[in-house]
Amino acid sequence: MKRILLGTTIFAGMLVAAGAAQAADLPAKAPRAEPFYSSWAGFYLGIHGGYGWGDVNVDEDIRPFSDPNPKGWVFGGHAGYLWQWGNVVGGLEIDYSGANLKDSQSFTFQEEGGVFTQTMTSKIDALGSARARLGWLWTPNLLAYGTAGLGWAHSKISFCEGRDCDTSSESSFGWVAGAGLEYQFNYNWRLRAEYLHYDFGTVTHFGEINADLRVDVVRGALSFKF
Numbered sequence: 001m002k003r004i005l006l007g008t009t010i011f012a013g014m015l016v017a018a019g020a021a022q023a024a025d026l027p028a029k030a031p032r033a034e035p036f037y038s039s040w041a042g043f044y045l046g047i048h049g050g051y052g053w054g055d056v057n058v059d060e061d062i063r064p065f066s067d068p069n070p071k072g073w074v075f076g077g078h079a080g081y082l083w084q085w086g087n088v089v090g091g092l093e094i095d096y097s098g099a100n101l102k103d104s105q106s107f108t109f110q111e112e113g114g115v116f117t118q119t120m121t122s123k124i125d126a127l128g129s130a131r132a133r134l135g136w137l138w139t140p141n142l143l144a145y146g147t148a149g150l151g152w153a154h155s156k157i158s159f160c161e162g163r164d165c166d167t168s169s170e171s172s173f174g175w176v177a178g179a180g181l182e183y184q185f186n187y188n189w190r191l192r193a194e195y196l197h198y199d200f201g202t203v204t205h206f207g208e209i210n211a212d213l214r215v216d217v218v219r220g221a222l223s224f225k226f
Helices: 002-025
Strands: 042-058 071-085 088-111 114-139 142-161 164-184 189-205 209-225
Touching (some): 071 114, 088 142, 114 209
């Protein structure tokens, strides 16, 4: 009887040891990646850059020139604050962009005394805005939003003949609206793609040239949340 019990005990011990050895040989399961969650509320600063194009409709006859369509790059900075209520995110943002939206047209003509060239250059060299933002979190880290507010622009028109130029510079206020997508990829950093449309109404240059000014901008942005 003692021999039977001893044999049974030894056999059971061998089974336990074999099971432990087999379990040790099995590959360890990788830990499940946890989704990243973070609050959107708080103050942020960032930089942005992109491309813009303007639509300038001149009321007066400026022949031989046509309505200018300036286009080019924009680059600047922004600051804002967001609040969060569940999946709803809203806030305020201000921004400033240096710009090089430019259109140049030349016309060559002949008169008594020689051949002359006239040039008209239209340029938008700065844009700014103060806007409200309101959006919805499609995922905890992806925000789709709309934005609207007050827009500002600084524009110039120059007429040159040879080295003689007359230039008019004006600051204009109007409205701006747009939409975008923003992705928060860790606790502090966000990436954004955004479209903005500015409308400044009628801008008067040289006291007599009235032009309706509109600008569209597409840009990307990188922001840091404090």
